[in-house]
Amino acid sequence: METVTAAGHEMVRVQLGAVQRVPGMAELTGLLDGAPVAVDVSVAPTVDAAEYLLFHQSLTINLLAAELAAGVGHDTKWKENSSESISG
Numbered sequence: 001m002e003t004v005t006a007a008g009h010e011m012v013r014v015q016l017g018a019v020q021r022v023p024g025m026a027e028l029t030g031l032l033d034g035a036p037v038a039v040d041v042s043v044a045p046t047v048d049a050a051e052y053l054l055f056h057q058s059l060t061i062n063l064l065a066a067e068l069a070a071g072v073g074h075d076t077k078w079k080e081n082s083s084e085s086i087s088g
Contacts, residue, residue: 004039012035014031022055022058022059022062023059023062024062025062025065025066025069026066028062028063028065028066029066029069029070031066032066032067032070032072033070035070035072036072036073037072037073037074038063038067038072038073038074040059040060040063040074042055042056042059044056
């Protein structure tokens with residue numbers, strides 16, 4: 001995420017531990033406290049197509065609900081080598 005910090009944005013990584021799981025909305029809301037924007041760069045812990053889809057669907061639903069509750073903006077999945085910019 002060097003591109004984000006090089007553009008003058010502060011970034012806080014949220015790591016969920018060695019075992020990836022889908023965090024609940026309440027947990028995510030607390031983690032987002034004070035953030036102006038959230039950028040989802042999650043990686044599913046599986047290559048199984050059904051589990052991969054379930055992981056990302058569940059995480060996206062919880063993250064969007066947490067962002068709404070915390071008053072945080074959302075940027076779609078960010079690719080580090082992307083030429084897109086993040087706006088707060």
